[in-house]
Each structure stands twice: as C-alpha cells, then as structure tokens.
Amino acid sequence: xxxxxxxxxxxxxxxxxxxxxxxxxxxxxxxxxxxxxxxxxxxxxxxxxxxxxxxxxxxxxxxxxxxxxxxxxxxxxxxxxxxxxxxxxxxxxxxxxxxxxxxxxxxxxxxxxxxxxxxxxxxxxxxxxxxxxxxxxxxxxxxxxxxxxxxxxxxxxxxxxxxxxxxxxxxxxxxxxxxxxxxxxxxxxxxxxxxxxxxxxxxxxxxxxxxxxxxxxxxxxxxxxxxxxxxxxxxxxxxxxxxxxxxxxxxxxxxxxxxxxxxxxxxxxxxxxxxxxxxxxx
Amino acid sequence: xxxxxxxxxxxxxxxxxxxxxxxxxxxxxxxxxxxxxxxxxxxxxxxxxxxxxxxxxxxxxxxxxxxxxxxxxxxxxxxxxxxxxxxxxxxxxxxxxxxxxxxxxxxxxxxxxxxxxxxxxxxxxxxxxxxxxxxxxxxxxxxxxxxxxxxxxxxxxxxxxxxxxxxxxxxxxxxxxxxxxxxxxxxxxxxxxxxxxxxxxxxxxxxxxxxxxxxxxxxxxxxxxxxxxxxxxxxxxxxxxxxxxxxxxxxxxxxxxxxxxxxxxxxxxxxxxxxxxxxxxxxxxxxxxxxxxxxxxxxxxxxxxxxxxxxxxxxxxxxxxxxxxxxxxxxxxxxxxxxxxxxxxxxxxxxxx
Amino acid sequence: xxxxxxxxxxxxxxxxxxxxxxxxxxxxxxxxxxxxxxxxxxxxxxxxxxxxxxxxxxxxxxxxxxxxxxxxxxxxxxxxxxxxxxxxxxxxxxxxxxxxxxxxxxxxxxxxxxxxxxxxxxxxxxxxxxxxxxxxxxxxxxxxxxxxxxxxxxxxxxxxxxxxxxxxxxxxxxxxxxxxxxxxxxxxxxxxxxxxxxxxxxxxxxxxxxxxxxxxxxxxxxxxxxxxxxxxxxxxxxxxxxxxxxxxxxxxxxxxxxxxxxxxxxxxxxxxxxxxxxxxxxxxxxxxx
Ligand SMILES: Nc1ncnc2c1ncn2[C@@H]1O[C@H](COP(=O)(O)OP(=O)(O)OP(=O)(O)O)[C@@H](O)[C@H]1O
Ligand SMILES: Nc1ncnc2c1ncn2[C@@H]1O[C@H](COP(=O)(O)OP(=O)(O)OP(=O)(O)O)[C@@H](O)[C@H]1O
Ligand code: SF4
Ligand SMILES: [Mg+2]
Ligand SMILES: [Mg+2]
Numbered sequence: 001x002x003x004x005x006x007x008x009x010x011x012x013x014x015x016x017x018x019x020x021x022x023x024x025x026x027x028x029x030x031x032x033x034x035x036x037x038x039x040x041x042x043x044x045x046x047x048x049x050x051x052x053x054x055x056x057x058x059x060x061x062x063x064x065x066x067x068x069x070x071x072x073x074x075x076x077x078x079x080x081x082x083x084x085x086x087x088x089x090x091x092x093x094x095x096x097x098x099x100x101x102x103x104x105x106x107x108x109x110x111x112x113x114x115x116x117x118x119x120x121x122x123x124x125x126x127x128x129x130x131x132x133x134x135x136x137x138x139x140x141x142x143x144x145x146x147x148x149x150x151x152x153x154x155x156x157x158x159x160x161x162x163x164x165x166x167x168x169x170x171x172x173x174x175x176x177x178x179x180x181x182x183x184x185x186x187x188x189x190x191x192x193x194x195x196x197x198x199x200x201x202x203x204x205x206x207x208x209x210x211x212x213x214x215x216x217x218x219x220x221x222x223x224x225x226x227x228x229x230x231x232x233x234x235x236x237x238x239x240x241x242x243x244x245x246x247x248x249x250x251x252x253x254x255x256x257x258x259x260x261x262x263x264x265x266x267x268x269x270x271x272x273x274x275x276x277x278x279x280x281x282x
Numbered sequence: 283x284x285x286x287x288x289x290x291x292x293x294x295x296x297x298x299x300x301x302x303x304x305x306x307x308x309x310x311x312x313x314x315x316x317x318x319x320x321x322x323x324x325x326x327x328x329x330x331x332x333x334x335x336x337x338x339x340x341x342x343x344x345x346x347x348x349x350x351x352x353x354x355x356x357x358x359x360x361x362x363x364x365x366x367x368x369x370x371x372x373x374x375x376x377x378x379x380x381x382x383x384x385x386x387x388x389x390x391x392x393x394x395x396x397x398x399x400x401x402x403x404x405x406x407x408x409x410x411x412x413x414x415x416x417x418x419x420x421x422x423x424x425x426x427x428x429x430x431x432x433x434x435x436x437x438x439x440x441x442x443x444x445x446x447x448x449x450x451x452x453x454x455x456x457x458x459x460x461x462x463x464x465x466x467x468x469x470x471x472x473x474x475x476x477x478x479x480x481x482x483x484x485x486x487x488x489x490x491x492x493x494x495x496x497x498x499x500x501x502x503x504x505x506x507x508x509x510x511x512x513x514x515x516x517x518x519x520x521x522x523x524x525x526x527x528x529x530x531x532x533x534x535x536x537x538x539x540x541x542x543x544x545x546x547x548x549x550x551x552x553x554x555x556x557x558x559x560x561x562x563x564x565x566x567x568x569x570x571x572x573x574x575x576x577x578x579x580x581x582x583x584x585x586x587x588x589x590x591x592x593x594x595x596x597x598x599x600x601x602x603x604x605x606x607x608x609x610x611x612x613x614x615x616x617x618x619x620x621x622x623x624x625x626x627x628x629x630x631x632x633x634x635x
Numbered sequence: 636x637x638x639x640x641x642x643x644x645x646x647x648x649x650x651x652x653x654x655x656x657x658x659x660x661x662x663x664x665x666x667x668x669x670x671x672x673x674x675x676x677x678x679x680x681x682x683x684x685x686x687x688x689x690x691x692x693x694x695x696x697x698x699x700x701x702x703x704x705x706x707x708x709x710x711x712x713x714x715x716x717x718x719x720x721x722x723x724x725x726x727x728x729x730x731x732x733x734x735x736x737x738x739x740x741x742x743x744x745x746x747x748x749x750x751x752x753x754x755x756x757x758x759x760x761x762x763x764x765x766x767x768x769x770x771x772x773x774x775x776x777x778x779x780x781x782x783x784x785x786x787x788x789x790x791x792x793x794x795x796x797x798x799x800x801x802x803x804x805x806x807x808x809x810x811x812x813x814x815x816x817x818x819x820x821x822x823x824x825x826x827x828x829x830x831x832x833x834x835x836x837x838x839x840x841x842x843x844x845x846x847x848x849x850x851x852x853x854x855x856x857x858x859x860x861x862x863x864x865x866x867x868x869x870x871x872x873x874x875x876x877x878x879x880x881x882x883x884x885x886x887x888x889x890x891x892x893x894x895x896x897x898x899x900x901x902x903x904x905x906x907x908x909x910x911x912x913x914x915x916x917x918x919x920x921x922x923x924x
Contacts, residue, residue, distance in 0.1 A: 122815025
C-alpha cells in the first residue's frame with residue numbers, strides 16, 4: 001500500500017517568549033493529528049478562531065517551522081529529515097504554498113515571470129530557458145492564463161485576481177501533489193473570490209492536487225471543501241465531512257461558530273439574528 | 283432580548299429624506315497626483331462621487347479591490363495627504379453644533395473635529411497600539427487632549443465608556459500583545475469613540491478576524507451607533523456583513539459610485555450589472571449551485587476606459603456605454619444607479635445564473 | 636527603458652541634477668587634465684615660485700615652484716579616487732552585512748550586528764590618527780582608503796538591515812523561497828533593489844565624508860604627504876605660511892575646487908534620490924506603491 005500523502009501526528013508547537021524573569025509559554029498548536037490519502041485528492045479546510053494556530057500549523061506542514069513535538073510525514077518521510085538544500089527543493093516541488101495578499105505576492109520591482117521560471121528551473125528537469133518557459137506556460141494554462149499574457153509584466157500591471165492566479169500557477173509549475181493556501185481569498189472582493197475558489201475546485205478535480213485551505217469564510221469552505229477541521233486554542237475540536245459538520249456541528253465551539261456566520265440571505269429576511277450577542281438596552 | 287445588527291425600517295415606506303443629511307458629498311474627485319520630472323500622472327481613485335448619509339444610519343460601502351473605497355473615505359475624513367489630492371467637489375457635515383465644510387477648515391479645526399465629531403477607524407488600525415505601552419497609556423496619549431476630564435475623572439470616563447461597550451476595564455492594564463485580535467480591534471474602536479462622535483468611519487475593521495469575533499465587533503459598532511445616535515460609514519468586502527449590518531449600501535467600481543440604495547433593495551433587486559453579478563456570485567452554506575467569478579480584469583484608474591467604466595466586462599453593454607458615462611439616477615425610490623440600460627429599462631438588469 | 640532617456644529627463648526637469656552634474660563634470664575635467672600635465676606631480680621647482688595667477692600660470696605657482704593648476708589636477712584626481720574607492724568598499728561591506736543580517740535573522744544577525752555596533756561606537760578620528768602613528772611610512776594612500784572604508788560602513792549597514800528585515804516578512808519573499816530561489820538570489824536580486832536608493836544617496840554622502848576625512852588628515856599632516864591630494868596641497872601651503880605671505884592662490888583654488896565637488900555631489904545625491912526611490916520609480920512605471 002502506498003503511504004499517505006500527508007500524515008500529521010500528535011503535532012505540538014510551543015512558543016516561549018520573554019527572558020528568564022517573565023517566561024511566557026504559548027501552546028500554539030496542541031496535539032493535532034490528521035492525514036490526507038495519497039490516491040484521493042481533496043480540499044481539506046482548516047477553520048477556527050483567530051490565533052488558534054492555523055498559520056503555525058501550515059508553517060510546520062510547509063517545513064518552514066519545526067514542530068516542538070510530534071511528527072509530520074509527507075509520503076512516509078519525516079519532514080525533520082529534510083534539511084539539506086537539495087532535499088528542501090525536492091520537498092518544495094511536491095508541497096507548495098499560496099499566500100494571503102495577491103497584491104504583495106510578487107516583488108513590485110521585478111517581473112512576475114521570474115518566479116515562474118525560477119520554479120521551473122529549480123523544481124523540474126527544465127534547465128534551458130525555452131523548456132522552463134514551456135513549463136511555465138503549461139502551468140499558466142491550467143489557471144486560464146498564458147505566458148504571452150504574463151511575460152515581461154510587472155505586478156502593478158495585473159489585477160488582484162490575475163495575480164492570485166499567477167501565484168497559483170507558480171505553485172503548480174512543479175506539479176505538486178499538495179498545496180497549502182493560507183487565507184488565499186480574504187483580501188479580495190467577493191467576485192474575485194469565486195474565481196480563485198473555482199480554480200481550486202478545478203485543480204482538485206482535473207489535476208488531482210490536494211489542497212489545504214485555511215479560511216475564516218465558512219461559505220466558501222462549504223462550497224469547495226471535502227473535509228474540514230475546526231480549531232480552537234491550538235486544538236482540533238471537531239472534524240469530518242465538511243458539509244455534514246457545517247450543516248450540523250456538534251462541539252459547542254463549532255456550534256457557536258456556525259451560528260455566528262452572517263448570511264447574505266439576511267438582507268431580505270426581516271429579523272436576522274439568533275442569540276450569542278450581548279443585548280442592547282433599547 | 284435579542285439584538286439585531288440591522289434595524290429594519292418598520293414599514294416598507296422609505297424614510298423621507300431628511301432635511302439636512304449629516305454628510306453630503308458633492309461631485310467629489312480625489313486623485314493621486316504623481317509628478318515626476320514634469321510629467322503629471324494621476325490615478326483617479328475617486329471620480330465624481332456624490333452621496334448623502336443621514337443621521338442615525340449605517341451606510342455600507344462595497345466594491346472591487348482597489349476601486350477606491352479607502353481613498354474615498356480618507357477624503358471624507360479629511361485624512362488625505364499627498365499624493366492624494368482633492369481636485370473638485372466638497373465634503374460637508376451638518377453636525378449638531380453647526381455645519382462644516384471639511385476642505386474649508388484650518389488644520390487645527392479639522393483635528394478638533396476629528397476627535398469630537400468624527401472618528402476614523404483605519405484599515406489595519408489594530409496596529410496603532412504601541413506594543414510596549416499598556417492600553418491605558420494609549421487612551422491617555424490619544425484621547426486625553428480631547429476631553430475636558432483630567433486625572434481620576436479621565437480614568438472614570440474611560441472605564442465608563444468601556445463598560446458601556448461591554449469591555450472589562452481590566453484591559454486597560456494589558457499590553458496590546460496580550461489581547462486577541464478581536465479584543466484589540468474592540469479596544470481600538472473604543473478608543474476611537476470615546477468622545478461619542480456623531481460620525482464614525484470604519485475601514486475593513488473585521489477582515490482577518492474569525493466569524494465569532496467578527497460578530498462581536500460588528501455588534502459593538504451597532505451598539506455604539508444606537509447609543510450615540512451616530513452615523514456609520516462602513517467599508518468591507520464581505521457582503522454578508524453588509525447584508526446584516528448596514529441600512530444603505532453603496533457599490534463602487536473603478537473610482538465611481540455605481541449603485542446606491544437600501545441594503546435589502548440592492549440585494550433583492552440590484553440595478554447595476556456589476557452589483558447583479560456580485561450578488562449572484564456569493565456562496566452560501568447549504569447552497570451547492572456553482573458560482574462564477576467576474577471575467578476580465580478591472581480597469582486601470584490611471585487610464586480608465588471611456589464611457590461607462592464597466593463596459594469592457596458588462597454583458598449588457600450597448601453602443602452608448604462605450605461613449606458616454608452614465609449619470610447616477612434614482613430609478614426606484616431611494617435607489618440610484620449609474621447604468622444606461624437600467625435607466626432605460628430596469629427589468630433588463632437581473633441576477634446572472 | 637534607456638538610461639539615456641532617464642538622463643535626458645533628469646537634465647530637463649531637474650534643476651538640482653543639472654547644476655550638480657555640471658559642477659561634478661567641471662571637477663572631473665580638471666582631474667582629467669592631469670593626464671596631460673607637462674610636469675610630473677612630485678617634481679618641485681619646475682616653474683618660478685610664487686607667481687600670482689597670470690596668462691602663463693592661470694592659477695599661479697606655489698612657493699615650491701609648482702604650477703598650481705597642474706598640481707591641482709593631480710590633487711583632485713587622487714582625492715576623488717580616494718572618495719570613490721572608500722565609498723565603493725564601504726558600500727559593499729554594508730550591503731553584505733545589512734542584507735544578510737536582516738534576511739537571515741537569528742544568530743547570524745546577532746553576530747553581525749554586534750560587530751556592527753562595535754564599529755558604530757569606535758571614535759573614528761582618533762583611530763585614524765592612531766593608525767598613522769603605528770604605521771608611519773606604510774600608511775599609504777591605499778591603506779588609508781581601506782581603513783576609512785572599514786570605519787565607514789557600519790551606520791549604513793544598520794539602515795540596510797532594518798529595510799531587509801521588513802522585506803523578509805513580505806509575502807513576495809516567501810514566494811521567492813517557494814520558487815526555489817537561493818538565499819543569495821533572494822538577497823541580491825529580490826531585496827537589493829529596495830535598498831539601492833539608500834545606497835546611492837549614501838554613496839554621494841560617503842564620498843563627501845571620506846574626502847572630508849582625507850583633507851582633514853592631510854592638512855594636519857597625518858597622511859602620506861607625498862601623494863598629491865587636495866589636503867596635501869593645503870598642508871604644503873600651510874607649511875610655507877602661504878596665507879600670511881599673500882600666496883592666497885595656493886590655498887584658495889584647492890578649497891574652491893573641493894567645495895565645488897561637495898556641492899555637486901550633494902545636489903546629485905538629492906536629485907538621484909527622487910529618481911531611485913522605489914516608490915516614485917514604481918509610480919513612474921505606472922503602478923501603485
Ligand atoms: N513566531 C512566533 N512567536 C511567538 N508566538 C507566535 C509566533 N507565531 C505565532 N505565534 C502565536 O501562536 C498562536 C497561533 O498563531 P497563528 O498565527 O498560527 O494563528 P492563526 O490561527 O493563523 O490566526 P489567524 O486566524 O488570526 O491568522 C498565536 O497566539 C500567536 O500569537
Ligand atoms: N499612494 C498612492 N499612490 C498612487 N496610487 C495609489 C496610492 N494609494 C492607492 N493608490 C491607487 O488608488 C486606487 C484606489 O485604492 P484604494 O486603496 O482606495 O482601493 P480600495 O477600494 O480601498 O481597495 P481594497 O479593497 O483593496 O482596500 C488603486 O488603484 C491604488 O493602486
Ligand atoms: S452603462 Fe452599459 S456598460 Fe455600463 S453597466 Fe450599464 S449596461 Fe453595462
Ligand atoms: Mg493565520
Ligand atoms: Mg481599502
């Protein structure tokens with residue numbers, strides 16, 4: 001049997017802050033475990049409280065941050081063994097990242113294509129610049145762009161949606177099997193948001209990429225995710241099939257979270273609110 | 283008693299326009315003027331915007347990323363600095379103690395107003411708190427010069443204000459990093475509202491907060507608004523927030539206000555093709571229908587397309603759209619839009635599937 | 636986008652740049668004349684001494700029988716070269732240290748910054764004088780340049796580091812990491828352009844600063860006075876009490892020339908600043924800051 005794509009096992013991250021006198025311990029990620037199967041691409045969503053350790057967890061999965069304890073294995077290999085530059089490059093070619101702010105995702109003084117070419121040359125066999133360009137073009141086609149549209153352009157010449165799509169294409173250059181996207185849509189407007197979300201769907205369905213999608217937006221989570229976990233104070237409080245969990249959450253925190261979701265339908269319902277709020281003296 | 287974020291007008295009758303709205307913006311143009319080696323370049327971030335905000339209402343502002351929302355409210359708050367410059371138009375407030383034209387005030391008068399009558403919660407303002415000073419010092423630094431109370435009276439005033447906003451006065455002893463993101467945002471809002479301002483401007487105060495915290499912050503803004511009877515101008519990308527919080531909603535596209543109406547009307551019956559698309563692309567929990575994003579890219583504000591700025595992406599575009607910019611016209615009671623097609627026949631604008 | 640066009644724009648629209656460039660060009664032209672000098676720089680009593688400015692000797696002659704004009708061409712050439720070498724060397728050091736320290740963080744940063752702080756606090760002038768007394772005859776022009784460069788990078792390195800630190804947290808840096816770029820590539824291709832404006836404006840100021848050092852040391856006789864420099868000329872003039880005996884041209888012309896250079900470089904620095912600042916550069920490209 002093939003090993004799982006990703007196994008997160010009893011992972012902890014503890015930050016200590018301050019000097020000898022006032023040492024503060026922050027248990028940012030507390031005993032988190034989950035796994036993604038190798039043969040079934042999915043969108044795995046992480047939602048949860050602000051400061052519940054989602055970004056920290058993502059950092060550990062991306063091997064940019066070592067866990068305090070526990071183990072993360074990618075295709076059966078412990079991330080801790082991936083130290084040398086070569087091993088890191090090899091790892092990054094399989095596990096890629098997409099960031100929050102498309103307007104800051106590329107160096108404003110540099111042409112965007114350099115990131116695509118760099119990824120092609122470092123992560124794949126494409127050594128020559130023609131081959132790399134071909135590879136970049138291929139990746140851009142997956143996100144509905146082409147190299148002709150991107151080549152030689154600076155970030156300010158592109159819209160937020162285009163930038164976020166180029167960022168995704170950049171992550172796709174090496175044909176990764178896993179993409180970690182930390183709040184990829186929170187800085188962009190509602191219609192752009194759907195462009196990006198639909199792209200994730202396409203990646204999963206057509207290109208077999210698994211996606212770890214971190215978000216505060218439960219509506220888009222419902223729209224695309226297969227499974228999700230809900231985090232609070234570093235712990236996973238509930239997890240499972242996304243639609244089941246969101247339709248009928250069990251854990252008190254998840255219930256509270258679900259109830260706090262504001263719905264656009266409330267615009268034309270007359271009374272919109274159910275509980276959970278301090279009363280206003282009227 | 284259950285709180286409601288949005289106070290719905292009791293009947294379907296539209297509130298009669300108030301004699302003097304609290305805020306009137308007329309034909310406002312504000313451009314980023316960059317002069318380099320004698321060549322002028324301008325980014326028309328706010329281009330001919332007119333709007334009125336009544337006393338006691340929450341006015342929402344939504345629109346594309348970089349359509350000029352932040353620039354507009356900066357201009358309204360009188361918080362602009364070069365290269366952003368007001369080119370034309372006026373911003374007038376009718377405060378209880380007299381009318382003020384923001385761009386006719388001396389810097390001194392403006393800063394006085396900014397505390398007592400108008401408060402501006404900036405995008406990312408959580409970071410204004412100095413990390414090495416306790417919260418109580420932030421209150422002293424920012425607010426003390428603007429209230430008459432001093433010493434113990436001032437502390438009492440601050441504590442009373444916090445209690446009124448359901449915040450534990452113990453936060454005064456905390457350092458900013460000891461508070462969660464939501465708490466910090468609430469403290470900044472408390473700080474900005476200590477003088478019971480008549481007009482509150484908030485730019486994306488809940489972006490990057492989780493939904494529970496978001497709801498807390500929103501209900502706090504609602505409460506403040508009701509306590510003080512002030513008006514709020516609220517900017518966010520999150521349409522669900524608009525649906526729940528705002529009384530009226532303005533939609534911006536490429537530096538222009540393209541639609542404005544009561545929030546429920548805009549959601550129920552959008553009159554501008556951009557809004558129509560925006561509304562129908564919103565995902566909902568429990569709704570599995572596929573949603574589409576908007577094709578094409580937003581126009582450059584340094585060189586916007588002629589005529590209607592939405593025409594390169596508009597499914598309804600006709601000839602005149604390419605030539606003439608549509609004016610903002612009231613089509614239904616209290617519901618304005620800037621679209622040639624909607625002005626000819628509002629029924630043609632409908633939500634896209 | 637051609638450099639020529641930028642130059643043309645700068646000349647046409649930026650008065651400071653035009654004046655600065657003119658002053659620097661004049662100084663450069665004077666320095667360039669040294670290659671056509673009829674007399675070797677070190678020779679004395681090649682012309683009649685103490686002749687006031689005249690047709691034959693436009694800037695007069697010194698009490699040591701040298702033609703002030705030709706002497707000046709060598710002096711300004713060496714002084715200018717000194718400033719440029721010091722600035723280039725110290726820029727390289729401060730860029731390396733600042734960028735790497737800011738990007739790497741952690742223990743690399745701590746070590747580099749403690750070295751940096753040591754250099755910030757050591758008093759410059761006494762150290763240079765001390766070196767002079769230790770080295771005496773080995774204190775050549777090149778040696779002095781290296782020592783001055785070593786003493787002149789620390790402050791700017793800290794400035795560069797603070798920019799690099801904020802760049803490290805920007806998302807495009809992570810994008811670069813996940814594009815497989817190496818540390819060197821990230822530091823010198825992604826981050827370097829952001830610090831260039833600082834580097835450029837500090838270069839001009841650093842040239843001025845090191846020329847100031849050189850002149851001061853030479854006037855006091857703490858350098859190798861056998862290489863003709865502006866400071867060296869003034870030193871010899873003082874030795875011969877030129878001012879008192881009314882040989883004003885021996886002192887006035889070198890001082891005027893060095894002041895022209897100071898002002899020229901200063902004007903260039905402020906006008907280039909506007910051009911190189913990434914924010915104005917961006918908006919010139921038509922973008923957003
Ligand atoms: N480098 C660090 N050093 C110390 N503490 C840290 C560090 N990074 C994160 N933390 C702390 O760890 C906790 C988890 O932070 P994290 O950023 O992972 O939360 P998050 O779930 O991503 O929150 P958000 O939804 O606001 O993005 C927080 O309390 C944070 O203050
Ligand atoms: N300092 C500046 N100089 C030049 N142009 C600027 C400057 N600041 C903003 N702009 C431009 O003005 C336009 C409007 O920006 P603004 O920040 O008002 O948009 P926004 O609607 O608030 O966007 P977002 O939703 O992303 O916050 C953008 O095209 C932006 O690039
Ligand atoms: S005016 Fe024309 S182009 Fe503009 S929104 Fe209306 S129909 Fe579309
Ligand atoms: Mg996070
Ligand atoms: Mg904004």
